[in-house]
Amino acid sequence: MHQLFETYAPRYDLHTPPGHYKHDHAFVLDRVASLGRPHPRLFDVGCGTGVFLELAIANGIDAHGADAAEGMVRAAADRLTSSRVRVERMQDFDEVARYDVIISLSWTLHYCDDEADLRRIVSALAKGLTAGGLLLLQVANPDRMNAGPKIDREPGPDGQPDDILFIHRFSPQPGPGAEVLADYIYVGQSAGELLVEQHRLRCCDPELVAAAMRDAGLEEVSIVDLMSVSPFVTGRVR
Numbered sequence: 001m002h003q004l005f006e007t008y009a010p011r012y013d014l015h016t017p018p019g020h021y022k023h024d025h026a027f028v029l030d031r032v033a034s035l036g037r038p039h040p041r042l043f044d045v046g047c048g049t050g051v052f053l054e055l056a057i058a059n060g061i062d063a064h065g066a067d068a069a070e071g072m073v074r075a076a077a078d079r080l081t082s083s084r085v086r087v088e089r090m091q092d093f094d095e096v097a098r099y100d101v102i103i104s105l106s107w108t109l110h111y112c113d114d115e116a117d118l119r120r121i122v123s124a125l126a127k128g129l130t131a132g133g134l135l136l137l138q139v140a141n142p143d144r145m146n147a148g149p150k151i152d153r154e155p156g157p158d159g160q161p162d163d164i165l166f167i168h169r170f171s172p173q174p175g176p177g178a179e180v181l182a183d184y185i186y187v188g189q190s191a192g193e194l195l196v197e198q199h200r201l202r203c204c205d206p207e208l209v210a211a212a213m214r215d216a217g218l219e220e221v222s223i224v225d226l227m228s229v230s231p232f233v234t235g236r237v238r
Contacts, residue, residue: 001069004184004197009049009071011193015154015166015186018051023226024105025052028136029059031234032101035134040100043128045090046108050076053084061101066093068111090121095128102128103136107230109209110140110201114177118203119212126216129237135218137233140204142172142180144229149183156190163189170229178205209233 004012032040039062047053047065049072056063057080066088067073076085090108102125112118125135149169156163167185179202186195203209206223210233213221218235225231 002197002199003195004186004199005048005067005069006071008186008193008195009069009075011164011186011188012049012072012075013051014157014164014188015152017154018055021051021105023228024138024230024232025055027224027226027232028052028101028103028105029056031134031136032056032059032061035100035132037100041098041130042101042103043095043099045093045102045104045125046106046111047076047085048072048106050079050085052103052105054079057084066090090125091117093121093124093128097128097130099128099133100130101134101136103138105138107138107140107201107204109137110180110204111199112202115203115208118209119215122209122212123216126213126218126235126237131237133237135213135235135237137209137213138230139206139209139233140170140180140201141206141229141231142170142178142204145170145172145180156188158190160190165189172204178203178208180204206231206233210235 041062044065047067053063066086068089073087152166153162154164165187169183171181173179182199184197210221213235221235
């Protein structure tokens with residue numbers, strides 16, 4: 001398990017504040033509202049520290065989630081309640097016709113093993129939806145990635161300016177598999193913290209994810225471009 005999501009889970013919201021994803025979260029809330037269902041039931045695959053779950057609950061959604069990292073789930077349970085979140089790999093999801101909406105944000109899907117694993121995951125998530133339910137998967141778009149490192153500067157836990165540095169570089173790899181190497185460096189200057197880690201992201205191809213959705217029987221499959229490196233692939237069950 002990557003330490004960014006385990007040992008450093010309590011620091012995650014420092015280098016990636018909730019506001020970073022406000023446009024993505026607004027898109028999901030809008031799609032959920034489009035269902036017109038009172039108190040829709042939602043499941044967040046790879047819920048992280050529970051930022052979106054908290055927002056969803058505040059908007060009248062019966063939101064639940066899971067994450068493979070125990071550290072992230074502890075952070076989410078502190079934000080919400082332990083009854084809302086659980087430790088679970090996306091490969092182990094096996095609920096049937098239980099949720100109106102299933103989402104996966106922030107490239108969680110790309111921690112699959114290979115294309116066959118991706119297809120199994122998408123198929124299982126599709127089975128977890130009620131009739132007419134929505135599957136919303138946020139994916140990477142390597143065409144908009146470059147190898148140049150970028151630095152995010154955030155205030156520290158006590159408000160110190162530029163105390164937190166998060167350096168990231170995405171490097172699409174040649175050949176099959178649509179892989180991207182993600183290099184992350186987290187620095188907490190006042191706390192003397194340093195983490196250097198590389199993540200291997202697989203199946204980083206929106207068209208590949210869309211094909212997996214269609215093969216799983218989803219309809220109205222589309223790629224929604226939010227003008228970033230993270231479009232959504234969406235679909236609806238019959």
